[in-house]
Amino acid sequence: MNAAKALEQTAATKADKMAYTFLGQSVTYRELNESVDRFAAGLQMAGMKKGDHIALLLGNSPHFIVSLYGALRAGLTVIPVNPIYTPDEISYILRNGDVKAVVLLDILLPAAEKLHAHLPSIEQYIVCESGDERAAGVEQSISSIYPKMKTFSYLLQNKSIFVEPEIEEDDTAVILYTSGTTGKPKGAMLTHKNIYSNARDIADYLDISEKDTVVTVLPMFHVFCLTVVLNAPIVKGATMVILPKFSPKEVFDAVKEHKATIFAGVPTMYNFLYQFESGDPTEFSSIRLCVSGGASMPVSLLENFEKKFNVQISEGYGLSEASPVTCFNPLDRPRKAGSIGCSISNVQNKVVNELGEEMGPGLVGELIVKGPNVMKGYYKMPEETAAAIRNGWLYTGDLARQDEEGYFYIVDRKKDLVIVGGYNVYPREVEEVLYAHPDIIEAAAVGVPDQDYGEAVLAFVVKKGEGLTEEEIIHYCKAHLAAYKVPKSVEFLDELPKNTTGKVLRRSLKDQIVKES
Template sequence: MTLPDLPDRRAAAAPTAPALADDTVTLNNADLLDRVRRAATALRGEGVGASDVVAIMLPNTVAFVVSLFAAWRVGAAATPINPSLTPAEAGYQISDAGAKVLITEQAVTDASVATVLSPAALFDTEPDVAQPNPISSDALALLIYTSGTTGRPKGVLLDHANLDAMCAMVIAAFALTAADHSLLILPLFHVNGIVAGTLSPLLAGGQATVAGRFGAQTFFDRVEAGRATYFSAVPTIYTMLCDLPAEVRPDTSSVRFAICGAAPASVELLTRFETRYGIPIVEGYGLSEGSCASTINPLHGPRKAGTVGPPLPGQTIRIADLDGAPAPHGTAGEVLISGPNVMRGYLNRPEETARTLVDGWLHTGDIGYLDADGYLVLVDRAKDMIIRGGENIYPKEIETVVYRLPEIAEAAVVGRSNPLYGEEPVLYVALNSGARISADDISEHMRATLSKYKRPVAITILDQLPKNAVGKIDKPALRRRDS
């Protein structure tokens, strides 16, 4: 298999070649293998093996990547957890995934996980002498949690075949070689950061630098110091970099390309960035359910601003009408995806899996059309989803929390335009008859349960929320009110 024995193969081929670095640690191939083997010893010591799940709740560090490889080495799967989640949010994921071990630097009060290991504990042991456990291609590799319209995040099941196929597609699309150096600035708890930013360059024989917290003022210093050849970012980051003072003139000669995804980027933003810094941006589209990416504007070929490019080789995009039949060419409809990268399904969610995977096609819920050249143009997203600075926010999750307040009769969250983050959530509520509660009280209630990036930036209390013809809350009317 490709991933479990990757550290071994790299160390055997070029032990002193650079492999992985973060803000404080630099590892060559031999160092990487040594750390992975030590972490594997720690996991085996806790009884972790085939079919188990290891939860990783770490910031962007070398330890995160080492933990991934160690889990795969002993035959387990990994579920990455956003370290900014509240204890309740993290506890839900740990419990739902059935994680046997949690690797984290944070204090944990949730008792749903059997063992908590710190990164230091992973490496304070002897290297594992066993070879990587044999793993079949259909063995679970990653359990990525994505917010759902039901209000609870659901686990996306990605097996080793999914990751092998997706990494091969990324390597081919960007012609990655041993000369490439990825600068990872996106979070590692997202599949993009794992696949495009880390695994693909390592598989290609290159290296990856895992940056900690992103800072626009220091970003190009990292590029110049490490001679990065590519990076992936979201429109918010490109906006921040474009807004740097005019006297900032970095040396970007090492950078072959940059990737833009997670949220739509304007043609003006892409042009402004490329013109100023001389770095071509390739815009793409993908979902966690598709292992990372399904379309990308070609690096060596026509890049069409306003599109997210043609399908990656090995994948097929189909546009379906309301009945699921193929839509006429050039007509907008739901984007369907098929390919070896498409997930196995959702963990313990057979009904949602059946609705999302139909006859081998992944139903994305996104609306788009294919132009005359086969490039995908997205015209809308899943009906309610808000994308704030590249982070997906589902209003239903927020509304579920708000409805726990007895004073609330109706609640609706919609997206409001923001020049930096693209969108931000705002909340509208109506109260039960005779009830009294302030916007500050509602905000305080959400603070205990929801991560900061999910919390609405404004709360408006109305006598009643607008309704459409069938009596449902009219969210388009609320969006117009807030535009």
């Protein structure tokens, strides 16, 4: 079984069930599966063969779903790319990923023209009509790549017969490029087995069924969305309410209109929903489950959100290299605030020391993972693969601890650890205290060089109004943290830098410090 076969099976058993709704348009599983078949045939007609690499430069839309599943069904390897990346970032991924075809929105064609001169290996540009007035007539103006262009609708309307290739479970289905927080992005190769098994296991773990309606607002090119609110609902025949982008108002409206039952987001999204003045808790009453991932959620935010909206948030953990989910708070046992939960079905997690030896409850070490969801390796990077996967275990680079009942807690990223006078300070611990302050909206802590102690803690804060001062924050922290953990200084920002999934970018904050010094 693989993801494309799972869609075929769902379409066979739930043909008239609504697969998704998008901007007022609803499509059944039968219609979705037929579109995927036609697109797969269109790719073959265009000369694409099993094993070829195809990139998707698309936002949240039916174009993405049909392109993804059509390419997987045709045996291609899919490389989702953030469409708002810079031309240099996109160019690196397309070149490093040996991409032969690109599916993109028509409004991105001018950028594609600039890229084309440096990427002669791309054989096809498949253009999705957005209806955006900015794209009117743009195809005719791109003379340099026009001979290689076909429209998305043209591929869907073709009459060629789809010839299904033989797909093995260990064939590479998707290459996900990491965010590149340390050096150039690395392409995590996920097999058909990786992708399908994680979707199946998380769907079972979270008890997703055909009765559910899932808000799909996380970016589809990101692995969190890809598995939890796209592939998993399709495996079970649930309905997806696709939103093009995150907006608190649009989320509340969508939940109310469609009586959605599951919402998945990153902590920043929950913060915006909580802070949204017009957010009526009764409009969230149909939600049976909230899912959080992508970054650690401050406990104070989790508790405040749950109290206001009367719904439990199940926090989990994952990474691109694990397809991504390894842990989630269980639904059949108590949820523990601040925990990422327990190992999901078929996946093992454990905490080890520098020698790879498992550590006892309460002790901090590196979290490592094993299971059918773990990648086959980094594309064209054997040394990095050998460093990440040892004896079948994926070393995550995250520091964690496990309690007596098997619940895991992420302490921090190994590389974000701050050492003050020989003492370890985990930025998340400082941030938890800051988030608990009633006048702080967002906060981040980083380590900066210090002449006396080697490093010191610097806090970045987004505050409510103008009243709160640096002195008040430091005094507040002294009441809740050991002296060496207290921020030495505080900088106020209008907002914290984040990636497209809403994860706070500590490295950007550190880079900002370097530039200013």
